[in-house]
Amino acid sequence: MSRLVAPGELGVVNIGTLRTEAGAIIPDARIAYRRWGKLHGLDSGRTNIILVEHSLTSGPDVDEWWPGLIGPGLALDTNKYCVVCTNSIGGCHGSTGPSSPHPEGGYWGSRFPGISIRDQVTAEIAFLDALGIEGVHAVIGGSMGGARALEWAAMYPERLSAAAIIAVSARASAWQIGIQAAQIDAIEGDPHWHGGNYYGTGQQPREGLATARRIAHLTYRGELELDERFGVEAQEGENPLGPVRDPQQRFAIESYLDYQARKLTSRFDAGSYVTLTDALNRHNIGRGRGGLNRALATIQVPCFVVGVDTDILYPYHQQEHLSRNLGNVLGMARISSPVGHDAFLAEFRQMNRIIRRFITLASAATLPEPGSHFS
Template identity: 85%
Template sequence: MSRLAAPGELGIVDVGTLHTEAGARIPGAQIAYRRWGELHGLESGRTNIILVEHSLTSGPEADEWWPGIIGPGRALDTDRFCVVCTNSIGGFHGSTGPSSPHPEDGRAWGSRFPGISIRDQVTAELAFLDALGIPAVHAVVGGSMGGARALEWAAMAPDRLNAAGVIAVSARASAWQIGIQAAQIDAIEGDPHWHGGDYYDTGHSPREGLATARRIAHLTYRGELELDERFGVEAQTGENPLGPYRDPQQRFAVESYLDYQARKLTARFDAGSYVTLTDALNRHDIGRGRGGLNRALSSIHVPMFIAGVDTDILYPYHQQEHLSRNVGNLLGMAKISSPVGHDAFLAEHRQMDHVLRRFIHLAEESVHGNAASHFG
């Protein structure tokens, strides 16, 4: 039987050498993960694993960024399912990434870490399952970058999952998404402490560049209505942005909020991983090498549930509607209604509970019809 880390604990799995879509190699790769619930079904070749895919700067602590979603009797019910959340290759929560030691010299990979795609992230997860002797999972679900991974899972490994839940993402990166994400990368690479990505042994990091990238990104994660209702044109308490001369210490309230979000990220995340994963999102295109978007989507016959947010600026709801009209086997669709914007799939816990319960129910129906699930 597969040996998994204890519930809730961080596990690390060696997956060998990964070959990227673009032709690079990542020798000695490792994938970090956490799991909740007990694994069943190995003997039958179909397990009770629900693989949860994280967004850009999240990690394998899915019970923290989806509070109330994972646990006994919850939407992702650990009395019935083994919930597993891996950390993406290239990330900063235990999996091999730019800050990891290179197997040749023990120094950080830095600029030697190759560009990766969403497909490479899925390739790494498939290698992770192979290393653990796990032939298949019940379902894969995620939002934003995690949604892109779930979509690629359905295209790349249809024989290894029963259903996919794709939330708040598109079939490919749009020009607008690439542009806004490239601006974030430029902010980091323009920081004098970036050193071409080889800053890890300099004693400094491109924190200011990462902070600027986060400010740009956060404006796309939240809704325009929410920010205006919360902050409007109010000044930050004790500050005056309307003085006779521009002073960066005198801010509007929304500027202070964005500064706070920037400080939070720079305290917990690595700029190299941010660049790597943002670039992976820019490379996202389900139709690349598969005859174009609609042909690729129509060829995906894994039962798929799609959800989006009505106020999402980054991945507008029409992009999820496009997915729903073209995938080969649509389980259902849900709209999350919220002023929050893209981050609603992380912030609207009650709605996400309903969305995920519906997804799991429909996924089981698609496999077992009206019969009771053998995972029960």
């Protein structure tokens, strides 16, 4: 049994060989994680772990992308709970992914297999097994993290007490697959992509990743918010209304998207972006389970569903569909915001209330006594 890393530190756990849903093999796979708070209840198997699942380009540093929500007395109260956030398999923040060394030499690159949301959950179960942890109190996640939380409830109901599913659908829609496929195409069309084998070449498909981010960011934010912030204004000191089109003369919204693109390319790997976006395209809770509604109805883990009223990427009707068809619904909450999909990362007051409400409802299940802890 391994010991957990110190609170806030990055740890890496070897989970051995991972076999994907499609039959591919990832030997010597590793999962990176961070944790906050002390772990109780290891002996009984019912622990006080709240497992937080990150979105596409986030990582295990949940205290940074959900600031003010994790800590003593906060919504994710580390006086009561052990909050754990892993980096998804296929990611680039410490877990095995395309940029990781391959056991046979070089980097995984194009040899890294396609993965599904189910594979992400399978890897996370192997991570807990490696630590000797049988179960968690709750799983909570938004966007890609919400898809993982939903699959957790479907795949391993005996290992969690409740799930919060935020800003996601029961399966990828044709529109979602299309817009995300366009992002993948932008990266794979970059001359520095090299078929996914750019690692070690000194080149990176930054322009392709930047274009993908511009496309994606328009689906993450709300139309009303962007128009209110930028309208048709020119970027300061530039003139996009000149006699010829000049890429150096931009509207303010173009400058904003360029800024978001630069931020992502400085911190995220293009290979992981392709891998994880493809995993989202494969998301389908009904695959192999008799269809969407039948699969949802069989989920008896208490689930709390959250949506955003202005979400373009995962429209609110998709969360309504979840709430109508899940077998055990704790409740539903709507985030009201002009921000769009990213509201679950931006509307901290509303998220604070929602997370507290979810945890109160989820805590109807018995928590372990805090007398003995595994630190």
